[in-house]
Amino acid sequence: MKKRESTVCPIVYALDIWGDPWSLVILRDVLIHNKRHYREFLASRERIATNILSARLLSLVEAGLLVKIEGDSNRAQTMYRPTQKALDLFPVVFAIMHWGLKYNPNTDMSIPIMQELKTNEEGLEQRLLQNFDDVTS
Amino acid sequence: MKKRESTVCPIVYALDIWGDPWSLVILRDVLIHNKRHYREFLASRERIATNILSARLLSLVEAGLLVKIEGDSNRAQTMYRPTQKALDLFPVVFAIMHWGLKYNPNTDMSIPIMQELKTNEEGLEQRLLQNFDDVTS
DNA sequence: ACCATTCACTTGCAATATGCAAGTACAATT
């Protein structure tokens, strides 16, 4: 699907922004695992290629989901942090997780988040949101 | 992202099945707009190409989200209907719609479903589910 | 019976996106 400058459908709008196969993995890492550095995204299990990671980070910044915060005179300090627009994806991410949990027999249930999602989704969201007080305040 | 036969993450599991740019558009048409025929999917605003449509329908059938029902001696009767696994995507689709509604200024709010989503999501889901009594019964 | 139309696809090919390996530039560490 080529990008449209405008669509009347909210689903297509969303897919144009993060409907490729990698953006949501990055957003998962930001929102759920509180990652913020290039090297952290690179380290996740899904083994995203460096060029793709760069390209996706850029497009997410352009779409207003992430903000790039550069340190003074040290690239290793560069951080990517979510905007409110990204934080509003929590319900989407949780809904997808519920579905994946139901149908993926290989889900790793030893991760505490998986248990908490089932028993106390609201509490989980509130707790995760505390990682982003700078954005929400 | 190449398909993995197994992942420990429910989100990646989901993305492997419908994380390409077109599958969710087809699922939207099935779940929300009650479409079932090839020609109906082809007619939607997003103008999916015929070869992509074939390929996606096949992969959704293989993933167990759709069932292909062929008429006797007439291809025009062929229908694609959702399984329970697809019906369980309603919460995901609704969450995405809420997000798109909030951030897409071009959303067509004259479509009754958009209003109903905001005021009575639960009722909307129940009503749409009635289109699939054959599956749920 | 004949012809045009509809339908559910397939095929060929150009354009785009992804995957992989290697390289670059800078800063901190040894």
Next chain:
DNA sequence: AATTGTACTTGCATATTGCAAGTGAATGGT
């Protein structure tokens, strides 16, 4: 001064998508 770590970019092979055209079977009209 040399090595390591970090955030990228570049080049190129491979896969996926987009577009136009074609195919074969069934229906509809004259």
